[in-house]
Amino acid sequence: MHTAHNGRPHDARPDDAAVAERLLRTATDRSGAGPLPWVAAPLADASRVLDVRCGAGPLAGQFRPGRWIGVDQDARAGTGRPVLRAAPDALPVADNAVDGVVLLLALPVLPDVNAVFAEVRRVLRPTGTLVVVVPSAATGSLAELRTAPLLSAVHRRGWVNRSALDNTGWLLAAADFAVLTDDRVPFTLPVPDAAAAHALAADLPRAGLWPPALPAAARERAASGLARRAGPGRTLPVPLRRVVARR
Secondary structure, three states, rough: OOOOOOOOEEEOOHHHHHHHHHHHHHOOOOOOOOOOHHHHHHHHHOOOEEEOOOOOOOOHHOOOOOOEEEEOOOOOOOOOOEEEOOOOOOOOOOOOOEEEEEOOHHHHHHOOHHHHHHHHHHEEEEEEEEEEEEOOOOOOOOHHHHHHHHHHHHHOOOOHHHOOOOHHHHHHOOOOOOEEEEEEOEEEEOOHHHHHHHHHHHHHHOOOOOOOOOOOOHHHHHHHHHHHHOOOOEEEEEEEEEEEEEO
């Protein structure tokens, strides 16, 4: 799989964004809550939020109409959501135009984070809020310890910018953002049987929760290992890290 300059794989299928939205709506934490409200929470007071590399726009419903604008280089008409077609390093937005920016599952697949951060600083008003959410490769719960060998092998390669997975705060500080919080939540996805395990192994790279360029052999090994652990009530950890920063 080859990657375009804007971080989107050349052979990405047009429904990959829909896969990402479906998995983000299916994942839950220990209380049964999903990741989308958690991602949007730091921007509750923002009057205009720019969702960079927004995909199908799963975050749109977390904000009142008129507050959310998506940007994606593969934006398609007819979604019913206000999405502009543009690359993340060339945002079609005026200087100081928004007071909130989101990068959801975007940073690890962007080859030039400095260019993207420069654009974010340009469009974000002074004291505006940036929310960056990335997969986490670190182990932080008992359930993750059980699947640590499988997940560490998955995350070892296939990311354009692997340092973004658990060093997001450092990257933001280096780009002159003030890091306010750095939270990690162990969301999970259900794996009731072997068929679900193989489906997840195929869908997680497409969604950006696993490396989009995960080699086929590694994906098959992960699917087989996950299938052996599958069963009623079984889940797969998909931990996410949310870093909130200020311009």
